Amino acid sequence: MVTWLELVAPRAESDDPAVVTEQGTWTGRDLMARAAGGADFLDSIGATVGHPVVALLTSTPSAFALTIGAAATDRPLAPLGPKLTLADARRTVPVRRRASGRGDRG
Numbered sequence: 001m002v003t004w005l006e007l008v009a010p011r012a013e014s015d016d017p018a019v020v021t022e023q024g025t026w027t028g029r030d031l032m033a034r035a036a037g038g039a040d041f042l043d044s045i046g047a048t049v050g051h052p053v054v055a056l057l058t059s060t061p062s063a064f065a066l067t068i069g070a071a072a073t074d075r076p077l078a079p080l081g082p083k084l085t086l087a088d089a090r091r092t093v094p095v096r097r098r099a100s101g102r103g104d105r106g
Contacts, residue, residue: 005072008032019061031065038062038069052078 011018014028026034047053053070057063057079070077080089 008068019064021061023061026061031061031068034062034065035068035072038066039073040069041066042070042073042075047075049074052076054078054080056080056082058082 011028012032016028017025018028018031019026042053047070053075055066055077057067057077067077
């Protein structure tokens with residue numbers, strides 16, 4: 001079975017359009033560079049490899065690039081949508097317990 005990353009990887013050096021929006025066009029090379037920037041961002045915030053990263057995402061090209069960077073570095077995004085209810089968010093976002101018993105979102 002072919003993975004999603006195996007489908008994306010050959011386009012990393014492509015100058016063909018990969019993302020087209022009203023604001024402009026990114027080539028495959030542009031998209032992969034931005035995905036690498038997304039992975040760098042995840043490194044900078046200490047996102048743990050092998051664990052999902054909770055993120056409020058939109059449908060922008062930058063969010064798409066972050067999704068690729070996260071997947072490529074084994075930090076899948078656990079997206080929160082802008083219309084997510086508080087009850088849904090509580091089921092999505094893990095809560096860590098401190099010694100005091102108070103919750104600390106993690």
